[in-house]
Amino acid sequence: MLSQTAEYAMRAMTWLSLTPDQLLPTSELARHTKIPMHYLAKVLQQLSAARLVSGRRGVGGGYRLARPADKINLTEVIAAVATISRIHTCPLGLPNHGTNLCPLHRTMDNAIKAVLEIWEGKTLADLLNDSKDSKPLCNAELTAKLTVSAIGRG
Amino acid sequence: MLSQTAEYAMRAMTWLSLTPDQLLPTSELARHTKIPMHYLAKVLQQLSAARLVSGRRGVGGGYRLARPADKINLTEVIAAVATISRIHTCPLGLPNHGTNLCPLHRTMDNAIKAVLEIWEGKTLADLLNDSKDSKPLCNAELTAKLTVSAIGRG
Numbered sequence: 001m002l003s004q005t006a007e008y009a010m011r012a013m014t015w016l017s018l019t020p021d022q023l024l025p026t027s028e029l030a031r032h033t034k035i036p037m038h039y040l041a042k043v044l045q046q047l048s049a050a051r052l053v054s055g056r057r058g059v060g061g062g063y064r065l066a067r068p069a070d071k072i073n074l075t076e077v078i079a080a081v082a083t084i085s086r087i088h089t090c091p092l093g094l095p096n097h098g099t100n101l102c103p104l105h106r107t108m109d110n111a112i113k114a115v116l117e118i119w120e121g122k123t124l125a126d127l128l129n130d131s132k133d134s135k136p137l138c139n140a141e142l143t144a145k146l147t148v149s150a151i152g153r154g
Numbered sequence: 155m156l157s158q159t160a161e162y163a164m165r166a167m168t169w170l171s172l173t174p175d176q177l178l179p180t181s182e183l184a185r186h187t188k189i190p191m192h193y194l195a196k197v198l199q200q201l202s203a204a205r206l207v208s209g210r211r212g213v214g215g216g217y218r219l220a221r222p223a224d225k226i227n228l229t230e231v232i233a234a235v236a237t238i239s240r241i242h243t244c245p246l247g248l249p250n251h252g253t254n255l256c257p258l259h260r261t262m263d264n265a266i267k268a269v270l271e272i273w274e275g276k277t278l279a280d281l282l283n284d285s286k287d288s289k290p291l292c293n294a295e296l297t298a299k300l301t302v303s304a305i306g307r308g
Contacts, residue, residue, distance in 0.1 A: 002262060007245065014258050034246050074261065091161065092188050096294040103284035104168050104291065107228065107276055108156060114268040122261055130257035137258065140250040 002078075008035045008043050009081045010074070014136045016053060017069035017124040018146070023055070023062035033137060043081060050080035070125035075116055077124075086112055156232075162189045162197045163235045164228070168290045170207060171223035171278040172300070177209070177216035187291060197235060204234035224279035229270055231278075240266055 011033040016024060026044060030037045044063055047053045052072060055063040065072065078084055087109040090097035101109060127136050128146075135143045165187040170178060180198060184191045198217055201207045206226060209217040219226065232238055241263040244251035255263060281290050282300075289297045 002266070007262070010258060010262065011246075092165075092291060094291075094293050096292075096297065097288060100288065102288045102290045102292070103281045104164060106284075107272065107281065108161070108164065111269045111272045112156070114272060115265040118261065118265045118268060127257045127261065130260075134251060134254065134256045136256045137246060137248075138250075138256070139248050143250065 003082055005039075005043060005046075005081045006078050008033070008039060009047060009077050011035060011137060012040060012043055012047065013052065013065070013072070013077045013124055014127055016063060016065050017072075017128055018135070018138070020065060020069065023060070023064050025062040029063065046081045047077075050076070052076060052080055065124075068125070069128065070123050073121075073123050074119035074127075078119060084112065084116065086116070157236055159193075159197060159200075159235045160232050162187070162193060163201060163231050165189060165291060166194060166197055166201065167206065167219070167226070167231045167278055168281055170217060170219045171226075171282055172289070172292070174219060174223065177214070177218050179216040183217065200235050201231075204230070206230060206234055219278075222279070223282065224277050226278050228273035228276050228278070228281075232273060238266065238270065240270070 012029060012035065015029060015033050026041055027037060029035075029044075030040045033040070035043070044053060044055065048055060048063075051066050053063045054066045055061065075084065087101060087105050089099050090101060091105060094102075097105070100106075135146045138146060166183060166189065169183060169187050180195055181191060183189075183198075184194045187194070189197070198207060198209065202209060202217075205220050207217045208220045209215065229238065241255060241259050243253050244255060245259060248256075251259070254260075289300045292300060
């Protein structure tokens with residue numbers, strides 16, 4: 001249901017949340033998130049176009065979050081790489097359904113609404129602070145390091 | 155979030171639920187559901203492969219539901235054309251996350267779970283019986299006809 005691109009966007013943004021004070025090279029981000037380099041480069045372009053990351057090319061270049069992790073919710077990340085709009089009017093244009101929707105499209109919209117409620121209620125920072133025993137994308141060693149501060153380059 | 159193919163699969167199955175006792179030609183199904191003919195033909199192949207519809211080629215041929223509408227839930231329809239599996243283990247293969255998942259993938263899985271609960275709880279028949287004033291995919295005239303019985307060929 002979630003595209004590979006959406007999964008990769010979430011991984012990239014989550015890892016960048018762990019390293020907020022540095023420009024992280026794409027190669028390093030690819031290694032930590034286990035995303036193929038070329039695929040990741042495309043995802044980062046989309047995240048950059050959505051103004052969720054900022055980057056600098058060349059030696060010493062890389063990417064960082066464009067805003068603090070507690071100011072970016074998960075819907076924003078997914079929306080940067082996928083269409084996740086609610087169903088507001090009948091997709092068939094039937095006037096008797098209009099904005100009330102028929103039972104089919106109301107059910108489809110309820111599913112979209114349920115997902116958006118979960119994603120909008122969480123920021124990237126929430127994912128990092130959710131549990132001290134299990135940090136997103138981190139093995140046991142890195143999780144232990146993260147009990148106090150953000151990680152350095154690994 | 156929902157693919158065009160998933161939307162079309164839901165429309166096709168819902169319309170076939172309205173006409174359970176007849177083989178409906180693809181051209182007629184395309185007209186009622188406002189799906190392009192060639193696209194619909196591919197969707198019907200997928201629904202047929204998932205044994206949700208059965209069909210007959212040639213003159214007088216067409217498609218019908220393979221089972222009664224109250225025996226097909228919405229998850230089955232979507233699953234015929236899309237991957238909607240839960241996240242059971244860490245997609246990065248990190249042993250410390252394992253089946254517990256990290257906060258990122260637990261949140262992603264919660265979203266999938268919420269959607270599946272909505273879809274699994276509804277059958278195609280539920281969509282038809284949800285409201286007597288608004289039948290799925292039907293204009294006002296057809297909705298009025300459907301107060302008693304399934305529609306004939308329009």
